[in-house]
Amino acid sequence: MSHILECKSITKKYSGFTALSDVNLTLERGRIIGLLGPNGSGKTTLLKLINGLLVPDSGKIEIDGIEPGVQTKKVVSYLPEKTYLAEWMTVNQVVEFFKDFYEDFDVQKAFKMLEDLNINKNQKLKTMSKGTKEKVQLILVMSREADLYCLDEPIGGVDPASRDYILNTIISNYRENSTILISTHLIADIEKVLDEVIFLKESTVLFHSSVDDVRVNEGKSIDALFREVFKC
Amino acid sequence: MLGKLIKHELKATSRLLVPLYIALLCISVINHFTFNYGAEEGVFAVITGFLFMIQSLFTVTIIIITIIFMIARFYKNFLSNEGYLMFTLPVSSHKLILSKLIVTLFWTFISAIGVAISWFIVSVSANNINLVSFTMQTVQTLFEELNATFGFGWVTVFIQLVILGILFLVVNILLVYTSIAIGQLFKKYKLVISFVFYIVIRIIIQSLTVSGIVGLEYTLGLNETIFTVSNANIILLASIIIGFIGCTIFYTVTNYIFKRKLNLE
Numbered sequence: 001m002s003h004i005l006e007c008k009s010i011t012k013k014y015s016g017f018t019a020l021s022d023v024n025l026t027l028e029r030g031r032i033i034g035l036l037g038p039n040g041s042g043k044t045t046l047l048k049l050i051n052g053l054l055v056p057d058s059g060k061i062e063i064d065g066i067e068p069g070v071q072t073k074k075v076v077s078y079l080p081e082k083t084y085l086a087e088w089m090t091v092n093q094v095v096e097f098f099k100d101f102y103e104d105f106d107v108q109k110a111f112k113m114l115e116d117l118n119i120n121k122n123q124k125l126k127t128m129s130k131g132t133k134e135k136v137q138l139i140l141v142m143s144r145e146a147d148l149y150c151l152d153e154p155i156g157g158v159d160p161a162s163r164d165y166i167l168n169t170i171i172s173n174y175r176e177n178s179t180i181l182i183s184t185h186l187i188a189d190i191e192k193v194l195d196e197v198i199f200l201k202e203s204t205v206l207f208h209s210s211v212d213d214v215r216v217n218e219g220k221s222i223d224a225l226f227r228e229v230f231k232c
Numbered sequence: 233m234l235g236k237l238i239k240h241e242l243k244a245t246s247r248l249l250v251p252l253y254i255a256l257l258c259i260s261v262i263n264h265f266t267f268n269y270g271a272e273e274g275v276f277a278v279i280t281g282f283l284f285m286i287q288s289l290f291t292v293t294i295i296i297i298t299i300i301f302m303i304a305r306f307y308k309n310f311l312s313n314e315g316y317l318m319f320t321l322p323v324s325s326h327k328l329i330l331s332k333l334i335v336t337l338f339w340t341f342i343s344a345i346g347v348a349i350s351w352f353i354v355s356v357s358a359n360n361i362n363l364v365s366f367t368m369q370t371v372q373t374l375f376e377e378l379n380a381t382f383g384f385g386w387v388t389v390f391i392q393l394v395i396l397g398i399l400f401l402v403v404n405i406l407l408v409y410t411s412i413a414i415g416q417l418f419k420k421y422k423l424v425i426s427f428v429f430y431i432v433i434r435i436i437i438q439s440l441t442v443s444g445i446v447g448l449e450y451t452l453g454l455n456e457t458i459f460t461v462s463n464a465n466i467i468l469l470a471s472i473i474i475g476f477i478g479c480t481i482f483y484t485v486t487n488y489i490f491k492r493k494l495n496l497e
Contacts, residue, residue: 014495048496052320053316053319053494053496055491055492055493055494070323071322073320074322076320078320080313080316082313083313084314084315084316085314086309100239100240101233101323
């Protein structure tokens, strides 16, 4: 089976500051992968590059063999760290919007999850708390049957009870063919669902390995390893 | 996909603009009665005068609001947080830009029609100002003038004028888009830079136009202005070509920035 994502020596600079430097990565299908690193290590930049919101200065990104563009956006479901839904819209309207633009969007699934989290379909986004908005966005993103999910801090603003529900949603959405790439600081919360981890440090990939290998070789949890590697 | 983008853009914009146009029409209906049946002296005259002022203010405001709202919408939908959604939709940047351009043109026409209808309502069968017959007369005179001046060629001239008018509108909208797109390349003062860029380009266009005309008149060794009736066709055609080139340049720059240099915060 082909790789879902391939990054070949990607470099991205913003006005003098190097956000990513010579990054090489290959992700297989059917994995849940944690993208971990301290603030400013390049996590968000990498996710933006995969989603075509940025163009690399050098190097090449391929999603299922295709460079980011209209075709790849059909199969990549992206949750940015921003609340990107228009405030005047109701939940129903944003569901309609997603249904119109994404062929792989499952309306039933979205409404089921909204119901589970007690979110009113007729409520306007501007009357919602930040946490609720984040839940709505995550539900929309996870209701697509994408090949690659890129989740940037998906549980940051969400209460612990909902976190469990969301993580369960992520796991239960797991399909053999799709890969989920999650960037987060909340490693302890998310560790149990991860198959692989990527550690980003100062714009480069420090290491990329399976979670089991880390536990066997290092004899510690990902959270403990993270604290050790990035000790200030 | 362009159709879907336009549909959603119309939904997003109509929620503000439609109530505004309805308000304009309501005021016009009220004014219609006060102007036609109101007293011409005393308190009523003051009220009538006041309502007439509101009517005029509203006319100007509605056009300004339409323009500002469409520019703000372009900025907010593409370059604020909402940009994260819009630019990860499976549609090309061409379609994103075109959808905004088409809907802006649409509302510009609607606002113009709305204003025309509102004055029609106010003035129809009015005692003092009969705007309707006045307008009809003006249009008739215009066509007669055109006919007299250009003979059989006036249809071509008229069509060229319409095309030129639309192009003028499009090139101005695209210049605003380009300015906004260029502003977002910078880390700070994005909107200030956009505004400065817009002014600078405006000045450059003006100077180029003036020096172009003067230069052409000089090269051709003309003693008089180049704008003569016999030159009308060629001047209109040249203006259309120049306008088209302007549109192409601004469109290409905006699209290039959106495709390769996007810099969402």
